[in-house]
Amino acid sequence: MRVLLTAFAQDAHLNGIVPLAWALRTAGHEVRVASQPAMVESITRAGLTAVPVGENHRMDAVIPTVGPGMLMHHMDRDYLENRPERLSLDYLRASNAILTATFYAQINNDTMIDELVDYARFWRPDLVLWEPFTFAGAVAAKATGVAHARLLAFPDLFAHTYLTLRRRQAELPAELRDDPLEEWLGYTLDRHGAAFGPDAITGQWSVDQMPPGVRMELGLPTVPTRYVSYNGPGPAVVPDWLRRPPERRRVCLTLGLTIRDTEFPNAVDVDEVFASLADLDVEVVATLSEKELAHVSRVPDNTRVVDHVALLALLPTCSAIVHHGGAGTWATAAAHGVPQVALGWMWDAIYRAQRVEELGAGLHLHSEGLTVDILRDKLVRVLDDPSFTEGARRLRLAMLSAPSPNEVVPTLEKLTARHRSAAAAL
Numbered sequence: 001m002r003v004l005l006t007a008f009a010q011d012a013h014l015n016g017i018v019p020l021a022w023a024l025r026t027a028g029h030e031v032r033v034a035s036q037p038a039m040v041e042s043i044t045r046a047g048l049t050a051v052p053v054g055e056n057h058r059m060d061a062v063i064p065t066v067g068p069g070m071l072m073h074h075m076d077r078d079y080l081e082n083r084p085e086r087l088s089l090d091y092l093r094a095s096n097a098i099l100t101a102t103f104y105a106q107i108n109n110d111t112m113i114d115e116l117v118d119y120a121r122f123w124r125p126d127l128v129l130w131e132p133f134t135f136a137g138a139v140a141a142k143a144t145g146v147a148h149a150r151l152l153a154f155p156d157l158f159a160h161t162y163l164t165l166r167r168r169q170a171e172l173p174a175e176l177r178d179d180p181l182e183e184w185l186g187y188t189l190d191r192h193g194a195a196f197g198p199d200a201i202t203g204q205w206s207v208d209q210m211p212p213g214v215r216m217e218l219g220l221p222t223v224p225t226r227y228v229s230y231n232g233p234g235p236a237v238v239p240d241w242l243r244r245p246p247e248r249r250r251v252c253l254t255l256g257l258t259i260r261d262t263e264f265p266n267a268v269d270v271d272e273v274f275a276s277l278a279d280l281d282v283e284v285v286a287t288l289s290e291k292e293l294a295h296v297s298r299v300p301d302n303t304r305v306v307d308h309v310a311l312l313a314l315l316p317t318c319s320a321i322v323h324h325g326g327a328g329t330w331a332t333a334a335a336h337g338v339p340q341v342a343l344g345w346m347w348d349a350i351y352r353a354q355r356v357e358e359l360g361a362g363l364h365l366h367s368e369g370l371t372v373d374i375l376r377d378k379l380v381r382v383l384d385d386p387s388f389t390e391g392a393r394r395l396r397l398a399m400l401s402a403p404s405p406n407e408v409v410p411t412l413e414k415l416t417a418r419h420r421s422a423a424a425a426l
Helices: 011-026 037-045 067-073 089-107 110-123 136-144 157-169 180-191 270-277 311-317 327-335 347-358 372-384 386-400 405-425
Strands: 002-006 030-035 050-052 127-130 147-152 206-208 222-224 250-254 283-287 303-306 320-323 340-342 362-364
Touching (some): 011 405, 037 050, 089 157, 110 136, 147 405, 250 311, 270 372, 311 327, 320 327, 327 340, 340 372, 347 362
Parallel strands (some): 002 127, 127 147, 320 340, 340 362
8 A cells, every 4th residue: 555654844753653654664565754845854864755745844933933932831840731720721722722823833834735735636645644743644634535544652642632622612602612723724624625524633543652551541543553763864873882881870861852953942951960960970971962062061071972872772771861851762761661860841741751750660850840969869769779670671561562563554454444445435
């Protein structure tokens, strides 16, 4: 079958779809990956065939202007927790409106959507798999009448809040059920001769890479699959120093890809982190770019700074990781059984950090609460208390219990065939 995968132009969100794209390709299917032109190099360096569509999104221009309001709304420590006071109707409405205007409609600009629809009509895929913020994939699938599903590389918190909003508003008179996301997608689908339906937001089903205990059970059709680490198009080379065991316990420090590639703010003070680690009997490997390093006043003697190293090669040698809370970093550490100190500070990063603590696989420290002493204490606990290593091992085993991307491909084939048969019967 022909499979079209799509993600908006940001490496951290593309990376989550690459392993399944490989699995489909090695199973003999035709695979194309569509994104804005800025992502073409990353797609092709992953060994996949790129389809550039539309103009690049302008999130870097949006964040410095309207972004602060969006970020402040989603930076609360309890954001998206299932508490009545945090999920009030007003709060849910504000979240939906802010995300639709300043995020969803920006990364799925009209030119991208229009050209993706045109390509889908030309190439006629059997299945469209879309990164869960890339609603352009759902529009292209519905405009061409083909099967489509979301591919989740992080907990489904955004669908959780949206579905909660829909349930709350169903109790109101129709004229009070304001829904900016449905309005935007409904208008967009109408332009392409298709009608809005719930699957435009949640997919006909979801391929979920989160393990039990982290995956959110929302009552939606779901195909669980194993998270497989892919750390992006950077040089995946094992350096000389990584070819021998560390002389001391090794700690990885990383702030992820997003702040390197975008204007997204960094909430982590690297000087404070370095001061927390400086007097510990550990070897620190810090992945920092020249731009990030320029804001650092002093690199501790126990720290090796590298611009890039593949986490899948580094983490098996580490006793712990301190990181920004990003989806790929969190999942890669979990997949390798490495205890974490996760500095989650907004959106789903907080949820992931809290879950890793509740599962006994690490500790959460909100970036706003980061001090030298607190971070040092948390890292020492994670390093010295064997229960965290055991908790990280349990989380790794939970991830390994899910079927691999290769094992999931036959399920996707069956679901796609079932959709094709149902469509033919209409």
